[in-house]
Amino acid sequence: MTHRPKSSTAEPRTLAEAAALVSTPDLDVSPDGTFGEFGGAHLPPHLQGPMAEVAQAYADARNDPEFYAEYRRLLRDVVGRPSPVTEARRLSAELGGAQILLKREDLNHTGSHKINHCIGEALLAKRMGKRSLIAETGAGQHGVALATAAAMTGLDCEIHMGAIDIAKQHPNVVRMRLLGAKVVSVDREGRSLKEAVDSAFDVYAQRPQDYLFAIGSVVGPHPFPTIVRDFQTVVGRESRAQLLERFGALPAAVVACVGGGSNAMGAFTAYLDDADVRLIGVEPGGRSAARGEHAMTMTHGTAGTLHGMATLVIQDDDGAAAPVHSIASGLDYPGVGPQHAHFQSIGRVEYVAEDDDAVLDAFQRLTRLEGIVPALESAHAVAHAMRLAPTLPADARILVNLSGRGDKDVDYVAERLGLEGVADETVR
Incomplete structure (x- = not known):
C-alpha cells in the first residue's frame, strides 16, 4: 500500500469526487x-x-x-460538521501508554x-x-x-x-x-x-x-x-485532516465498533492506504462464546446470503441466520457489511470482540473520567482502545470513532448497575 499525498486537494464538487479521495x-x-x-x-x-x-x-x-x-x-x-476530535486525557493518563482520541460523532445532530x-x-x-x-x-x-x-x-x-x-x-x-x-x-x-x-x-x-x-x-x-459507505466517508476524511493538522502525524490505530459496520467503514476508508495505521473493528462478544450469546460474525460467521447480500452470517445447523445477543441493540445482527467481510479476507482490517462486562466498564470510565456518555455500541470501541493503549508507547495515538452518545442507554445501564431510582444520600 502507498501513502496518499498529505497535502489537501481542492474541495470536491461531487460525492463521487469526495469518495475518490479515499x-x-x-x-x-x-x-x-x-x-x-x-x-x-x-x-x-x-x-x-x-x-x-x-x-x-x-x-x-x-x-x-x-x-x-x-x-x-x-x-x-444542520448536523454541525465537522465533528471535533477530543483528547481523552484523563482516561489515557489512568491507563498509561498511547493517547486515546475520540472522533465525536456523538455531537452530531440526533446524536450519532x-x-x-x-x-x-x-x-x-x-x-x-x-x-x-x-x-x-x-x-x-x-x-x-x-x-x-x-x-x-x-x-x-x-x-x-x-x-x-x-x-x-x-x-x-x-x-x-x-x-x-x-x-x-x-x-x-x-x-x-x-x-x-x-x-x-x-x-x-x-x-x-x-x-x-x-x-x-x-x-x-x-x-x-456503497451508498451508505460513500455518505459515511466524511468521518474518515475529516479525522485524517484533523490529526495531520494538529499532530502532524497519523494515528497508530483507528478503532470502531462493528455490527453492520457503517461507522467503522466511514472511519476506516481514509486510512486504507496507510500501511502503518492499524484498522480495528470491534464486535459484540456478548455474554459468552456460546451460540446465541454473542454477535461475533467475523469469528463465528460463515459464507451465506442475508438480506440480499452475500456475506458472513452466524448460522444455525440448518443454515438459517441464528439468534445473536449484544448489550448494544445496534450491534445484535447476525451478519456484517460485505466490504467488511472482504477486508477481513484480504487482511487489511483486524476484527476483535469485547464482551458485555468490558463494555459496561468502558461506558462508566469514559463517563466518569471525561464527562462523555458514550452509546453502548461505541463503548465496544472504547473498551478495546482501553485494552490496546497500555501496549503502545506514550507518543502513539489511538483514534476511536465515538459513533453515538449514550442518552438512549442511560436507563438500561442504570438498571443493569442497580442505580435506577436510587440516590446517594437522603436529607430529611
Whole structure:
C-alpha cells in the first residue's frame, strides 16, 4: 500500500469526487456490487427492477454537483460538521501508554453518525419522486436520524424496530414518534434487529414504487453498501485532516465498533492506504462464546446470503441466520457489511470482540473520567482502545470513532448497575 499525498486537494464538487479521495482498489466496488466474493444483489425477480432503479438514480446523484452541494450544506448547517476530535486525557493518563482520541460523532445532530447517510438517503428519495422512507432500526439511532431527515425533506417515514429493542430504547421510540414517524414493533422470532430488517423489507417489497428503503448500515443488496459507505466517508476524511493538522502525524490505530459496520467503514476508508495505521473493528462478544450469546460474525460467521447480500452470517445447523445477543441493540445482527467481510479476507482490517462486562466498564470510565456518555455500541470501541493503549508507547495515538452518545442507554445501564431510582444520600 502507498501513502496518499498529505497535502489537501481542492474541495470536491461531487460525492463521487469526495469518495475518490479515499478510494483504493480494495474500496472500489465492481459493476455488479461485489467486493471480492461478497456483496452483490441476491433478490427475487420482482425486486430486481426497483433495485436497479435505485442504483441508477444514485449513480446519477453522486455525479451531480447540485446534489452534493445541498448535502454538504445540510451537513454543515444542520448536523454541525465537522465533528471535533477530543483528547481523552484523563482516561489515557489512568491507563498509561498511547493517547486515546475520540472522533465525536456523538455531537452530531440526533446524536450519532447515522445522520450522515440518512440525509443523503432522504435527498435521493426526493430526487426519485418517492413519497416515503422505510427502514429498520436497532438502538433507534438510525430511526431517529431518518425520521429527522424525513421531517426536513417533507417525506413520510416508517420505522420497524424489534420489540426487545423498543423496550430497551424507549427514549428513541418517543423521539421518532414526535418527529412524525410511524413506529412498527416487530414481535416475531428474535424480536431484534434482524427481524426488524425482515419486516421492513416485507413491506417495501409490496410497494417499492412508494418507498425508498433507507437501509441503516453498509448492508443489504447493491447499491446500499456503497451508498451508505460513500455518505459515511466524511468521518474518515475529516479525522485524517484533523490529526495531520494538529499532530502532524497519523494515528497508530483507528478503532470502531462493528455490527453492520457503517461507522467503522466511514472511519476506516481514509486510512486504507496507510500501511502503518492499524484498522480495528470491534464486535459484540456478548455474554459468552456460546451460540446465541454473542454477535461475533467475523469469528463465528460463515459464507451465506442475508438480506440480499452475500456475506458472513452466524448460522444455525440448518443454515438459517441464528439468534445473536449484544448489550448494544445496534450491534445484535447476525451478519456484517460485505466490504467488511472482504477486508477481513484480504487482511487489511483486524476484527476483535469485547464482551458485555468490558463494555459496561468502558461506558462508566469514559463517563466518569471525561464527562462523555458514550452509546453502548461505541463503548465496544472504547473498551478495546482501553485494552490496546497500555501496549503502545506514550507518543502513539489511538483514534476511536465515538459513533453515538449514550442518552438512549442511560436507563438500561442504570438498571443493569442497580442505580435506577436510587440516590446517594437522603436529607430529611
